[in-house]
Amino acid sequence: MSRQMGDSHRRFLQTMMVSGIVDEQEARTLYKHCCETHNTQCAPDKLDDFIDTINSKLQPMFMQIRKGMSEDSGQQYYALVNMSETEVTRMSSDYADNELELFRKTIELIMGAENGKASSTDILNSVDSMTTKKMKKSETEHLLNRLVHDKWLCEKRGEYTLSTRCIIEMEPYIREMYQDQVKVCHICHNIAFQCQICENPTCGIKIHNPCVARYFQGRAEPRCPACDDFWPHEIPEVRRPQSQSRR
Amino acid sequence: MTQRRRLSNTQNSPQSRQQPGTLMAQEEDDDSTFTQPSTSQVQRGLEKLTPAQVEQKTAEVVQYFLVKDQKKIPIRRADLVKHVVKDYRNIYPEIIKRAERTFDQVFGLKLVEIDTKSHSYILINKMEPVVGASIINPTNPKMGLLFVILSIIFMKGGLVRENLIWSTLKKLRVDPGEKHEEFGDVRKVVTDEFVRQRYLEYVRIPHTEPVEHEFRWGQRADKEVSKAKILEFMGQLHEQDPQSWSQQYREAHSTPSSSQASTSSQR
């Protein structure tokens, strides 16, 4: 496979810049669209090669199109991520300093929470301990909306979780910064926020909900893959990948 | 009274990152300290560096352009040299050449110098927009607002009084005096944001009381926006042949580089 980028690659990359994240189905559609627009060959099983070609050229800029799983649906996603932290990357102007501080506090809350969620009240309260410019309640709410809109957080009934985009991009950061708090899925070995935990106190392994579904599918009596104790949680259904997107 | 002891006093001073939306006033151009190195200087400079060093600096410059382009405000050479190029200023032309190549070959973008006096750059897209390409792309409603304003200016011959813009926007339910749901402070978006991005020029008309301004296209719009396509849209909208606006049609289809032809009634 050619390592040289063509117009189809560039168009794919541009769309990734605009969207930030696409699910696997969208990525396939986009791949096909880009190839058709520029009359290049499109082999359905070559999407990852196609993306690798782009990544090889993005590498010097510490950018990458990275694959990851949604903790919610178990679907695969592709996100365009930044991989370095330098003087230049810190010039990003999407969020102000105090907004970034609150975002970090939100991550802290989520990391510290058993269920991987932070309630809006807790986030609002954490404003009080900010060291940069404090935010008003309305400003905080506005910021949270923006973070959801920009696909960094997800919100459900007043509770915030890290989005798939955020987890894909921030995984190395979280692993490094929260070494003793980070949970890792026993099945897929990625970090886990929304997961089930083995209740055997000497075991306590974690498994993503979608990984639970896949692992225990068709087994009569679910047992912990590590300690063989009975797995007492509800086993979710395996979700078939669908084109309807959830981010 | 007892003296008070304090455990620690680690009150971090707020860092000086700008709030989004507020931008520092354009600093005095410190570009004068930078003189473009000659070809032989560049040659000598390159000999002292390893290819990896030059490559890395180029990648940093590309990164800088990408980060700064988030706000679509032109990037000044002076800032680029000060923040990124730094010690590599003696090979500046070589680095810019390579950055241009990366934008072209990897991103499908073009680095354009829009102001040869202050040496500012913008990024524009080399790829043709594809109809129906926005299968997944979200749209930015501000672009719609900008589009309407640029269309009016172009159709009115390149120069319009601000009143015309405000009154037309009012008809479109956008009141510059009110906070708009989608655009916020409309007047600020139009006369500040679009102007700093160089989509628009907003100039005071001399000797008017009360003060009045007029709009024309900014340098970025000249590079980025297709007059022919605007006219095409006008045709669709009015169900009219675009050629029936003969002056506009001629301008839209003349050489794209010299698109500045103000025909309007200058008092």
Place this chain on the structure above:
Amino acid sequence: MSDSPLIRTSGDNEAPRQNGYAGRGRGEQQQNDGDDGDGAFGPADLQDDEGDPSLRREIRSKYRDLINSVQQNREDMLSPSNNKLTEVLEQANKLFKDVRQAREAALDAQLLVVATDLGKEKASQLFVEGTAFDPTAFAEHLLSFMGLNRLEDGEDADAWHRVARKAECCFSTAPSFHYMMGSFHAEPPPPKQRIERQRKAPTKEAKRIMPTQLKKMEESHQEATEKEVERVLGHLKRYYQDDPESPIYYYEFVIDPNSFSRTVENIFHTSFLIRDGWARMYLDSAKLPCIAPVEEGEVEAGGSTSRKQCIISISPKTWKELIDAFDIRDAMIHPNTQH
């Protein structure tokens, strides 16, 4: 200019844009009575006694309305599809029949300036080859393109997105790159503090009981308590004013190292300051509770926003530990010596 129906005299062409009446008899003194600051000047030969003040006032007001309407509706009047400008000029002609004095004439001239300017622009449209662009028609077409009904005032959330999508085809805008990782300085989260046990979550039971207990005590000792609370607030305010920059640590504030019971009293009284919005508590960067008086202006703004309950429990043992941990030697709230 001279073919305008308004022109009956030829002024010296110095007329500035506003208030531009240049009278026939030049140089005469101003007779500005200044009642509404038109800055009109009145050449003497226009003055006679015919002027009925109320008629004059009416004329002036009509002129102003006309001037306003030209200025406000400029763009509509420019539209090739109407004759509004002519209508205005005809009205002005009628008005002028009754103009006897300079102030009215000045307004007439002012209207003329505005109207001429507009007429010029309108005329320039006639010279454009091909079709002239009509912004009014454009706006109407655009409204229906946006899916906005002209008669209804409703908002369509998608309206501007529709235009934006169209715009994208005409713009060759570079997409921009957005990211979160790397936009801020990576630093490990603040280490957990030793005074952890204070933050142990109270049981639901305790939460429910505490507030009612406070209420009972409040009722029985109401007056004494009120005085004490005020005294404590006085202390808090003084410390704060001495040095508003440094945080006042809650435990330093309430603990009396010489008396456990006074400490409990202090905690009790301070809780009223918090409940009634005179003081607020927050955690500093090291997660230590701090207390500060609420400033006058803040009371309303922040008063009801982020209410949160918390229970402070203290035993003689923790009291001693806190004294050690904070190295407290003196009470910040002095024991009340009055009784």
